[in-house]
Amino acid sequence: MQKTSNVDRIIEKARExxxxxxxxxxxxxxxxxxxxxxxxSRTPLREALNRLVAEGYLTFQTGKGFFCRALDPKRIMDLYxxxxxxxxxxxxxxxxxxxxGELAVFRAYLNQTEPAYSQGAEVSELVLADEDFHLYxxxxxQNDELLRLLENLNGRIRYVRSIGLKxxxxxxxxxxxxxxxxxxxxxxxxLVARDADAATATMRAHIERRWEExxxxxxxxxxxIYVPEDLSREVL
Amino acid sequence: MQKTSNVDRIIEKARExxxxxxxxxxxxxxxxxxxxxxxxSRTPLREALNRLVAEGYLTFQTGKGFFCRALDPKRIMDLYxxxxxxxxxxxxxxxxxxxxGELAVFRAYLNQTEPAYSQGAEVSELVLADEDFHLYxxxxxQNDELLRLLENLNGRIRYVRSIGLKxxxxxxxxxxxxxxxxxxxxxxxxLVARDADAATATMRAHIERRWEExxxxxxxxxxxIYVPEDLSREVL
DNA sequence: GAATTTAGAACTGTATACAGTTACGAATAC
DNA sequence: GTATTCGTAACTGTATACAGTTCTAAATTC
Numbered sequence: 001m002q003k004t005s006n007v008d009r010i011i012e013k014a015r016e017x018x019x020x021x022x023x024x025x026x027x028x029x030x031x032x033x034x035x036x037x038x039x040x041s042r043t044p045l046r047e048a049l050n051r052l053v054a055e056g057y058l059t060f061q062t063g064k065g066f067f068c069r070a071l072d073p074k075r076i077m078d079l080y081x082x083x084x085x086x087x088x089x090x091x092x093x094x095x096x097x098x099x100x101g102e103l104a105v106f107r108a109y110l111n112q113t114e115p116a117y118s119q120g121a122e123v124s125e126l127v128l129a130d131e132d133f134h135l136y137x138x139x140x141x142q143n144d145e146l147l148r149l150l151e152n153l154n155g156r157i158r159y160v161r162s163i164g165l166k167x168x169x170x171x172x173x174x175x176x177x178x179x180x181x182x183x184x185x186x187x188x189x190x191l192v193a194r195d196a197d198a199a200t201a202t203m204r205a206h207i208e209r210r211w212e213e214x215x216x217x218x219x220x221x222x223x224x225i226y227v228p229e230d231l232s233r234e235v236l
Numbered sequence: 237m238q239k240t241s242n243v244d245r246i247i248e249k250a251r252e253x254x255x256x257x258x259x260x261x262x263x264x265x266x267x268x269x270x271x272x273x274x275x276x277s278r279t280p281l282r283e284a285l286n287r288l289v290a291e292g293y294l295t296f297q298t299g300k301g302f303f304c305r306a307l308d309p310k311r312i313m314d315l316y317x318x319x320x321x322x323x324x325x326x327x328x329x330x331x332x333x334x335x336x337g338e339l340a341v342f343r344a345y346l347n348q349t350e351p352a353y354s355q356g357a358e359v360s361e362l363v364l365a366d367e368d369f370h371l372y373x374x375x376x377x378q379n380d381e382l383l384r385l386l387e388n389l390n391g392r393i394r395y396v397r398s399i400g401l402k403x404x405x406x407x408x409x410x411x412x413x414x415x416x417x418x419x420x421x422x423x424x425x426x427l428v429a430r431d432a433d434a435a436t437a438t439m440r441a442h443i444e445r446r447w448e449e450x451x452x453x454x455x456x457x458x459x460x461i462y463v464p465e466d467l468s469r470e471v472l
Numbered sequence: 473g474a475a476t477t478t479a480g481a482a483c484t485g486t487a488t489a490c491a492g493t494t495a496c497g498a499a500t501a502c
Numbered sequence: 503g504t505a506t507t508c509g510t511a512a513c514t515g516t517a518t519a520c521a522g523t524t525c526t527a528a529a530t531t532c
Contacts, residue, residue, distance in 0.1 A: 006486075007486095032512090040486080056381075081379050086321055089317065089321030242516075268483075268484095276516080280515075301484060
């Protein structure tokens, strides 16, 4: 059993704050203040921040300190393109390596999660369920590095999705979950048929479909984050 | 101008030590001893080590400390497969986005580096020249994330290559550089022709060719690292 | 002689203090 | 009124000390 240390707790919390914009994009991070908030000293906090830099959540300048990464549409596009790179190769490898037995278990898993999609579940749960599907395939590829990278990308993209979905809840384009589910089924069918070309093509199209949703979500995020900021500046 | 801090220096040095096996794979890292060697205290050293963990060079266990990553053939294979994933997508995007002018400059660059390949240059230089070619394409893809990941992968694969080439120097299979150069030319031609399928296929084959060289290199590395260790143990 | 327990050494985890750097604003010169 | 300089405050960079944990090996028991 892996005993979780203080640093792990801090990383989790700081990552959370970066994701939810509790730390504003581009803003400098005040180490003393944040360490006090988190109930630890600066030493473990800096260790956590260093790790988040390497994970791509923060940036760092010598003598200046740590900064939240600016949130721009270009970056989101880059992340989605990287997801395509990773996942297309993952599904190709899974096609070569997954046993029929593993694919049968995978199908059972997919059938079991289906009810969650159809009944109007929490959107955040839908996002996580979707992530799980994709991670499952990465696991079937038997490549630890691809899996690790996909987990990292998921973490960095998740907030955009959740923001996008948050607004979608009020004005929902409601068939999206079913579409997603259909794509997932088609990918699985291609895997079972050992049709690598179909599997990769479907995967690529499936991810790229979320593209515009994502850039749209970034725009919404900007308005949510910066407008209140500007308003408060008006007051001062 | 970015002033380089002490931590940057330490990271560079520690990464170097991990790459060259000055720190043995799987071995625990003694922070006090290493910090003394590097002429710094444990605080900046631990910051550096944490970053190297996130970059994939080291592992970490709470309460136990930092460890060099074990060097096994499976991991090398994973890294090469990840390279394929990244680079195939990069060359595809470059095919869409690079202007004719950029490709002309690229061709000039390739022609200019050619002499270095034909004249028997240092193998380590050849490795770096090859890396540069691939990074160039990643840059043409205009995707910062793919570029970042490729740089990371290069760093982690480099030591295997250099070991493989070191032994190749004594018993050289001499046409390898020319083959590599040919593949590079074919990739460029495909880019100019905007033939994404040819570009990606050539890129994939080019990287996969290095595959067995790499696993062979790992075997050699094992013999070089562990045999002397065992011998010295005999003496004690 | 083998297994188990226990004491101590070594090492990691964290807090704190201080040195060095950067940023900000007031004061002065033009 | 604007620009420049200087001083101070805030923050980052690093060392060190100490607390808590893990590992090692010796001693004891069976």
